Amino acid sequence: MRLSQLFFETLRDDPAEAEMASHRLLLRAGYVRQLGSGIYSLLPLGKRVNDRVEQIIREEQDRIGGQEMEMPVVHPADVWRASGRYQAIGPELGRFKDRNNRDMVLAMTHEEVVGLLLADVVSSWRQLPMMVYHFQTKWRDEPRARGGLIRVREFVMKDAYSCDRDEAGLDASYWSQHGAYTRTFERLGLDTIAVSSDVGMMGGSLAHEFMVLNPAGEDVLVLCEACGYAANRQVAVIPRETPAAEDPLPLEEVSTPGTTTIASLAAFLEIPATRTAKAAFFVTADGRLVTAIVRGDHEVNETKLINAVGASKGLRPATVEEIKAAGMEPGYGSPIGAHDTTVVVDELVARSPNLVAGANREGVHYRNVNVGRDFTPDVVVDLTNAREGDPCPNGDGTVILRNGIEVGNIFKLGTRYSDAFKATYLGEDGAEHPVVMGSYGIGVGRNVACVVEAHHDEKGIVWPEEVAPYAAHIVAIGAAKDPQVAAVADRLHEVGERAGYWRHVLYDDRDESPGVKFTDAELLGMPWILTVSPRSLAAGGVEVTNRATGERSTRPIEDVEALIRGDRAVEATETAGSPR
RNA sequence: CGGGGCGUGGCGCAGCUUGGUAGCGCGUGUCGUUCGGGACGACAAGGUCGUGGGUUCAAAUCCCGCCGCCCCGACCA
Numbered sequence: 001m002r003l004s005q006l007f008f009e010t011l012r013d014d015p016a017e018a019e020m021a022s023h024r025l026l027l028r029a030g031y032v033r034q035l036g037s038g039i040y041s042l043l044p045l046g047k048r049v050n051d052r053v054e055q056i057i058r059e060e061q062d063r064i065g066g067q068e069m070e071m072p073v074v075h076p077a078d079v080w081r082a083s084g085r086y087q088a089i090g091p092e093l094g095r096f097k098d099r100n101n102r103d104m105v106l107a108m109t110h111e112e113v114v115g116l117l118l119a120d121v122v123s124s125w126r127q128l129p130m131m132v133y134h135f136q137t138k139w140r141d142e143p144r145a146r147g148g149l150i151r152v153r154e155f156v157m158k159d160a161y162s163c164d165r166d167e168a169g170l171d172a173s174y175w176s177q178h179g180a181y182t183r184t185f186e187r188l189g190l191d192t193i194a195v196s197s198d199v200g201m202m203g204g205s206l207a208h209e210f211m212v213l214n215p216a217g218e219d220v221l222v223l224c225e226a227c228g229y230a231a232n233r234q235v236a237v238i239p240r241e242t243p244a245a246e247d248p249l250p251l252e253e254v255s256t257p258g259t260t261t262i263a264s265l266a267a268f269l270e271i272p273a274t275r276t277a278k279a280a281f282f283v284t285a286d287g288r289l290v291t292a293i294v295r296g297d298h299e300v301n302e303t304k305l306i307n308a309v310g311a312s313k314g315l316r317p318a319t320v321e322e323i324k325a326a327g328m329e330p331g332y333g334s335p336i337g338a339h340d341t342t343v344v345v346d347e348l349v350a351r352s353p354n355l356v357a358g359a360n361r362e363g364v365h366y367r368n369v370n371v372g373r374d375f376t377p378d379v380v381v382d383l384t385n386a387r388e389g390d391p392c393p394n395g396d397g398t399v400i401l402r403n404g405i406e407v408g409n410i411f412k413l414g415t416r417y418s419d420a421f422k423a424t425y426l427g428e429d430g431a432e433h434p435v436v437m438g439s440y441g442i443g444v445g446r447n448v449a450c451v452v453e454a455h456h457d458e459k460g461i462v463w464p465e466e467v468a469p470y471a472a473h474i475v476a477i478g479a480a481k482d483p484q485v486a487a488v489a490d491r492l493h494e495v496g497e498r499a500g501y502w503r504h505v506l507y508d509d510r511d512e513s514p515g516v517k518f519t520d521a522e523l524l525g526m527p528w529i530l531t532v533s534p535r536s537l538a539a540g541g542v543e544v545t546n547r548a549t550g551e552r553s554t555r556p557i558e559d560v561e562a563l564i565r566g567d568r569a570v571e572a573t574e575t576a577g578s579p580r
Numbered sequence: 581c582g583g584g585g586c587g588u589g590g591c592g593c594a595g596c597u598u599g600g601u602a603g604c605g606c607g608u609g610u611c612g613u614u615c616g617g618g619a620c621g622a623c624a625a626g627g628u629c630g631u632g633g634g635u636u637c638a639a640a641u642c643c644c645g646c647c648g649c650c651c652c653g654a655c656c657a
Contacts, residue, residue, distance in 0.1 A: 012606070012618070013592065037649065140656080150657095157657055209657090218656085302654090316581090316654065406657060443657035477616060515617035533616065543616095 001470065002493070003508040003520075008043050010520055020216050022452035023148025025461050029523045038145020038153035045524070046448070048469035050156070052502070053444050053451075054135060056187050056466060057158050060180040066131045066160055071113055110136075111439060114161045115417030118435050122163065125427045128435065129169050131177075133160035135444070149449035150405060151218075156445060162438040165427065170412055170436045174206065177410050177440045181210055184442070185407065188451055189464035192407060195221050195230040198303050199411070207411040211404030212450045221404045222386040226397030233401065234303035236386040237393055240348040243274075249354050249368040257363040260331030262296040265365065269356060273297040277349050277357040277369065279333040281323050285313035289326050289341040293334070293349050293357075293377070298384040308344050308381045332358035332365060335375040345377035346384055407450055408442040461525030462548050470506040471496060472564055473526035475517045477533035479509070488542065488557060489532045492564060499565040505530070522547065530560060 008030035026032045031046035042050055058068065114132070122128065135158050145153050162173035178194065185192040190212050197209040209232060211221055222236035223229065259265040266273045276296030282305065283289055290309050292300045306315055323330050326341045334357040335343040349355065350371045357369040371377060388401045415434040418424065424432045448467075455462045463469070476489040489507060496505035506526060508517045514533075521529045531543040542560045545552040555563075 011591075138657085146651085151655095155657075159657095314655080409657070441657055446657055475616095481615080513615060513617080513619060515615095515619080518617050520618085531616080535616065 022449040060184045115421035118423035130163040149445040160440040210408040217403035217405040224392035238390045246353040252367040277355045281318035282315035284311040294346040329360045334358040413437040460523035472505040472528035474507045
């Protein structure tokens with residue numbers, strides 16, 4: 001591709017306020033342009049990278065027996081207007097007005113589509129196992145798009161679904177997808193860890209998220225370096241030591257003016273925060289007030305709370321009025337004397353004697369609160385967030401917390417959707433059985449961004465060979481003065497064009513100064529920069545620069561042609577090239 | 581949805597407090613010089629100041645509404 005004819009534009013200055021390196025670099029290098037909040041166009045360069053990533057995903061899906069298929073989709077504008085906060089996209093089922101008289105589109109999720117198709121297609125155990133996948137653009141009315149391509153309102157995702165006869169079959173499919181994902185991310189040059197994740201929402205039995213460690217990541221991971229334990233903080237359960245036994249003492253009021261926080265309360269009473277209990281208040285989508293109680297030194301884990309109360313549509317913080325209406329006082333709240341609320345108590349609080357908790361009056365707390373005696377919880381369950389330095393659930397180590405970006409997930413769905421759509425098969429035993437499903441997703445654009453996050457330097461992007469949109473970048477210098485330069489550069493360009501789609505090279509034939517060309521070549525980030533100039537020709541060929549290592553050497557033209565063609569033997573003499 | 585900020589040539593911004601002929605840098609076009617690390621000179625083009633209303637002799641500037649974008653909190657690949 002001739003740079004002079006490529007539809008792109010590099011930005012001379014940094015795009016303002018781009019918080020992530022990938023966001024800034026992809027914009028600067030002309031891979032993408034932003035059109036609105038969370039809406040991007042992939043310019044031709046970006047499209048090629050995107051295609052490359054899709055191709056790698058596709059190859060790894062095919063390798064484990066996946067079959068690509070097409071799924072129906074609702075017109076994006078309709079779903080957009082429907083403005084459901086989270087719209088999984090399948091075919092349109094109908095339209096209706098919601099209670100605010102807004103137009104809504106009722107759409108199926110892809111899991112439901114697959115359930116429906118399975119009911120139609122699968123009849124015998126001989127057809128199973130089966131794995132299907134598809135790439136599809138999804139639209140989500142993201143409440144807050146951010147981080148460039150990391151979190152957008154429109155994105156392409158590969159979804160795969162496995163269909164098996166039984167749990168054991170699902171387990172095999174699950175781990176084969178686990179392997180496919182591991183290989184996919186390796187090829188993309190992404191260092192991922194698979195962490196256990198929440199299965200609450202979709203009612204599965206096992207799930208992993210593939211995470212790339214990144215300080216800007218929106219998930220918190222709980223990791224143990226000693227044993228390899230890895231879980232999303234949403235689900236990590238930390239073993240909590242039972243406090244020393246004490247006889248329950250009588251409940252006792254204590255005046256604690258101005259102590260609306262645990263820190264001020266503990267300081268005022270000169271007790272450790274571990275001797276206190278605190279309350280947090282939430283409201284479910286259907287309007288139930290939920291009171292969560294954890295020890296003063298802990299935080300409420302919302303995912304665990306959602307699962308504990310079955311609030312599949314999420315929780316929002318309660319208002320002061322709602323809390324008071326249930327007989328509690330914000331800042332001095334506890335379930336003692338409260339009414340019309342679901343009380344969820346952390347299991348550690350339930351086995352901690354004689355805690356200090358709110359008395360539901362301004363400036364007053366109780367000493368010696370004991371769960372079960374002073375109030376009765378509706379649910380007792382682990383409710384806390386893991387903290388840095390907490391003991392590892394698996395052994396002797398302690399855990400650390402790191403931020404991560406989710407680049408893929410795998411999920412054992414079980415029979416939820418096949419039950420719903422009566423997707424059954426006739427077994428060897430002659431009886432009807434539900435198909436057992438798994439689902440597996442990778443967001444393409446997010447992976448592109450993560451590759452750039454992981455592979456860049458102060459000069460720009462450094463594409464791994466597998467993902468690079470072009471195999472090399474020719475910089476022609478002094479072509480106007482020396483026709484030989486143009487001839488050699490043209491020829492190298494031609495070699496790439498003939499060697500196949502992914503061996504195409506970018507050819508900077510623009511009438512720009514050398515400085516501009518070198519700077520742009522480094523910004524764009526192809527793995528090899530091939531400088532053709534009177535000087536290089538005099539030295540015997542073409543100057544070859546490895547973008548990643550910065551190593552450069554002048555090599556005969558035939559060698560460079562072999563490098564462009566991807567001839568591994570020659571490439572190997574230059575550096576350890578990865579096979580295509 | 582709550583809190584904060586911003587909308588002025590293609591891009592980045594100043595001007596607004598205290599109304600009075602719209603400015604700067606980069607980019608763009610033409611010509612010339614330059615040509616292995618974001619070169620230089622000369623000339624030129626390009627803006628209903630987000631939008632609707634109001635105040636005023638006069639509004640980019642003051643007031644009200646709306647729209648859009650960015651950043652911080654509740655979601656997900």
